[in-house]
Amino acid sequence: MAHLPFDQLEGEIWYDGAFVPWADAKLHVLSHGLHYASSVFEGERAYGGEVFKLDEHTQRLHDSASILGFEIPYDAETINAATRELLTRMKLVDAYVRPVAWRGSEMMGVSAQHNTIHLAIAAWEWPSYFKPEERLKGIRLDMAKYRRPDPATAPCRSKAAGLYMICTLSKHEAERQGYADALMLDWRGQVAEATGANVFFIKDGKIHTPTPDCFLDGITRRTVIDLAKRRGFEVIERAIQPDEMAEFEACFLTGTAAEVTPVSEIGPYSFQVDAISRTLMEDYHAEVQPQAAAKVAAAG
Numbered sequence: 001m002a003h004l005p006f007d008q009l010e011g012e013i014w015y016d017g018a019f020v021p022w023a024d025a026k027l028h029v030l031s032h033g034l035h036y037a038s039s040v041f042e043g044e045r046a047y048g049g050e051v052f053k054l055d056e057h058t059q060r061l062h063d064s065a066s067i068l069g070f071e072i073p074y075d076a077e078t079i080n081a082a083t084r085e086l087l088t089r090m091k092l093v094d095a096y097v098r099p100v101a102w103r104g105s106e107m108m109g110v111s112a113q114h115n116t117i118h119l120a121i122a123a124w125e126w127p128s129y130f131k132p133e134e135r136l137k138g139i140r141l142d143m144a145k146y147r148r149p150d151p152a153t154a155p156c157r158s159k160a161a162g163l164y165m166i167c168t169l170s171k172h173e174a175e176r177q178g179y180a181d182a183l184m185l186d187w188r189g190q191v192a193e194a195t196g197a198n199v200f201f202i203k204d205g206k207i208h209t210p211t212p213d214c215f216l217d218g219i220t221r222r223t224v225i226d227l228a229k230r231r232g233f234e235v236i237e238r239a240i241q242p243d244e245m246a247e248f249e250a251c252f253l254t255g256t257a258a259e260v261t262p263v264s265e266i267g268p269y270s271f272q273v274d275a276i277s278r279t280l281m282e283d284y285h286a287e288v289q290p291q292a293a294a295k296v297a298a299a300g
């Protein structure tokens, strides 16, 4: 492995209300969150020292916990202040921020009614490389074997650790075959999303994306839809069948980590990296810069 394992980085982690040395941010092996996946998290990016859409991420963290039946014992103001202070103390400018909440150890069985809820926030450097020429090659996706579950079988609106089991399996299988990622269908067999990013398609100048009724409605997804509409592009949210991919001209993924990443292949289907994808890639890059967000706010 080229880099240090994450438990060996240096700095501080905000843990249950206080900043602790990185090496001390531990939990006991008998934690409900580990055994029963009673854990929710966020993935955030700081650009130029500010987390992009921090309020929305913190809101989703609270919502994710509430969907899993627990309440994070820190309000949004506390979480946001802790996040900002963490970036300052760690001297981070362009960074990834990972809050995670989980049920503790008081009960160790399926029922965990009285377990304490813990929250930790870690951050590490994540340079904001913007090399459009590299991304313009597009990434290759495999078709995943696993499907996004029916909302009747899983709490699919929560960014819950347990929902990532099939994502890791799908991504590993794709990587074994030389692909960058995998496209997952949903329980009905409709196009859903990649293992950690939402998906968009382009045809005849219009943008199509699956309705997020059984997977995460990403914060980046919503941002990119707004950016596309500001440009006057039509965005159609609808059910998308896999065989429609034969007719789509372009495809890209969106996510906090992926930003806007063009896709050149999904299984048997291939795509061009078109002008709309390129425009949205650049618009997103401009949007995440802290001064850009302030400009839009000032313009009302």
Ligand code: PMP
Pocket (backbone or CB within 6 Å): 043, 193, 194, 195, 196, 197, 198, 215, 216, 217, 218, 219, 220, 221, 254, 255, 256, 257
């Ligand atoms: N779907 C999944 C499964 C994800 O893990 C992510 C990344 N959080 C997304 C979609 C995109 O969400 P966001 O744009 O809020 O990062």
